[in-house]
Amino acid sequence: MAFTFEKTWVGTAPVNQRCGTYSTTLADNQALMYALASSLLTANGANSWTCWGSCDGAGNKGNGDAVFRWSSGANCIWAAAGSNHSWAVFTQANINTKAAVCIDLNNANSYWASVVMSPAAGFGAANGGADGTATARPTATDEIVIVSANSWGGVNAASSARLHVFGSSDGQCTRIAICRAGVVCGFWLLDKPKNPHPAWSNPAVGMVLGTSDGSAALTIANVVRAANVKGRGAATFSMYCGTDFVYGYSGVVTNVPEFRYCGETFALDDWECSPITGLHSTTAGYKGKCGELFDLYLGSATNKIGTSFPSDRSYDAVQLGALVFPANGIVLEHTS
Numbered sequence: 589m590a591f592t593f594e595k596t597w598v599g600t601a602p603v604n605q606r607c608g609t610y611s612t613t614l615a616d617n618q619a620l621m622y623a624l625a626s627s628l629l630t631a632n633g634a635n636s637w638t639c640w641g642s643c644d645g646a647g648n649k650g651n652g653d654a655v656f657r658w659s660s661g662a663n664c665i666w667a668a669a670g671s672n673h674s675w676a677v678f679t680q681a682n683i684n685t686k687a688a689v690c691i692d693l694n695n696a697n698s699y700w701a702s703v704v705m706s707p708a709a710g711f712g713a714a715n716g717g718a719d720g721t722a723t724a725r726p727t728a729t730d731e732i733v734i735v736s737a738n739s740w741g742g743v744n745a746a747s748s749a750r751l752h753v754f755g756s757s758d759g760q761c762t763r764i765a766i767c768r769a770g771v772v773c774g775f776w777l778l779d780k781p782k783n784p785h786p787a788w789s790n791p792a793v794g795m796v797l798g799t800s801d802g803s804a805a806l807t808i809a810n811v812v813r814a815a816n817v818k819g820r821g822a823a824t825f826s827m828y829c830g831t832d833f834v835y836g837y838s839g840v841v842t843n844v845p846e847f848r849y850c851g852e853t854f855a856l857d858d859w860e861c862s863p864i865t866g867l868h869s870t871t872a873g874y875k876g877k878c879g880e881l882f883d884l885y886l887g888s889a890t891n892k893i894g895t896s897f898p899s900d901r902s903y904d905a906v907q908l909g910a911l912v913f914p915a916n917g918i919v920l921e922h923t924s
Contacts, residue, residue, distance in 0.1 A: 593883045595756040596780075597914040602627040604921050605671030608748040615883060617698035617742035618661030620749055624741075624764060624776075625658060625691055627753040628678050635759030637678040640688055642709060643720055645674035651712045651719040651726060657792075666693040666701075673726040681861035682759030683780040683792050689745015692725040699742035699800040705732045705778065707820050708790035730796060732820045739798035739805070747802065749773075750921045754913055761882050765806065765908050767922040770893055772806035772909030774798045777817070781879035791879060793819045793827070793855050793867065806909030809887055817867055825874040830866035833885045861885040861897070861912050884914035893922045 592922070604628035607623045608616030626720040638879040639656035642694060643649035644663025648657055658676060667673035669692075688710050692702040706715075708729035720726035741749075741764075750767040766774030777795040781884045795817045797805040810816055815826035864881045887907040896919075897905040897912065908916040908922060 593914050595758065595761060597883070597884050597916060598755045598757050599916040599918075600632045601631050601753055601755045603752040603754070604920060605751040605753075606748060607751050609776050610744075610746045612746050613744060614666075614698045615661065616747045616749075618664040620742055620766065621691075621693070621698075621701070621740075622658055622661040622753060623751050624753070624766075625664075625676055625678075626656070627751070627764075628762065628818070630701070630760055631753045631755030632682075632759040633755070633757050635682050635757060636755065637680050637689075637759075637762070640677040640679045641720065641726070642676040643674055643692070643722060645672055647672060647722040649720060649722055650734070652714055662692060664698075666695055666698045667872060669694045669725075670671035670723050672722050673722055677720075677726060679710065679760055680762070680778070683778075684708045686715060687790075687792050689778055689794070690725050690728075690731075694725065695737045697744070697800075699739060699744045699801075700737050701736045701740045701742075702736050702738075703740065703776070703794070703796045704728070705734055705792060705794040705818070706730055707732065707792035728819045730790075730820055732818045732824050734794040734818050735796040735798070739774075739800045740796060741776075741798040742800070743768070743773065743802045744800045745802065750923065752913070752920055756882070763884075763913065765913065767893075767908060768802050770922055771802070771804040772893070772922075773802050773804065775806040775909065775911075777881075779881060781819075782882045784879040785877070788819070788821060788878060791819065793817050793879075793881075802829065804909060806911060808886065808910045811886060811910050812848055815870065819867075819869075819878065821874060824871075825869050825878075827867040827869045827878055829864045829881070829886070830868050830877075831862045833866055836897055860908070861887045883914060887912045893899070894920065
């Protein structure tokens with residue numbers, strides 16, 4: 589199967605990063621989180637994320653000063669909110685002028701974190717929220733809590749991982765995959781959606797999937813059978829990823845345009861892959877198709893991790909977990 593991508597994906601994006609040395613749980617998660625956060629600053633080339641402000645966990649902080657205070661993994665300090673801990677805010681003006689994401693290490697466990705998106709307002713007092721302190725992250729008036737003090741892709745063990753950060757050159761789409769031992773145990777999506785509903789002001793979407801034991805997080809169930817994509821209108825709402833093909837009760841592959849999983853038990857046939865054709869919500873006030881995702885495909889459950897498209901192994905695209913990513917001719921490693 590040949591791929592035609594709508595976006596240009598940065599060929600020098602930070603993929604195939606080896607993070608962690610099987611030292612300790614904390615040190616290896618610090619290395620991974622530092623690599624993930626710092627990669628946002630380069631993943632989209634000239635249109636990469638910029639740091640709005642940060643805290644290094646030792647009381648050194650700044651709001652709106654554009655200083656990234658995590659100079660290494662040692663500055664990734666985890667502790668419960670109310671105690672000194674690290675946070676960092678990154679802005680992506682190509683989603684919306686003040687669109688931003690906050691990574692907050694607000695738990696004693698280094699394999700848990702919070703990820704919060706502001707689709708338009710921005711963080712901090714200057715934008716109507718609250719400034720961050722040494723013990724609490726900044727807030728935004730329109731924030732979407734994508735994950736709250738839970739799994740982000742780090743694990744509860746000394747480990748090593750392969751980190752892949754995929755960025756579109758226009759800055760509108762950023763996807764992150766964390767691989768260990770042949771599975772994707774962490775996945776982040778921070779995007780401007782394609783063809784958003786006309787009533788959706790300042791559209792932006794986020795998704796964070798993770799496991800703390802190193803098991804697979806980027807599964808078909810988590811992509812199409814659970815509403816794990818978050819957006820915001822007047823309030824936060826959740827969305828399913830829709831795809832054109834499902835394998836129904838009869839055992840026959842059925843073409844279902846704008847399919848939204850509604851709770852039935854489906855299994856997927858061994859078709860190669862299908863584009864994500866829609867984002868669908870069942871949240872009251874937002875029901876129906878809300879938009880689409882650029883350049884993202886659901887892969888067959890029978891494909892092994894690392895499957896290349898097209899089959900001549902030119903690596904235009906590679907399947908990692910349930911999804912197929914643009915690879916720009918690069919072999920994407922999935923074991924550490």
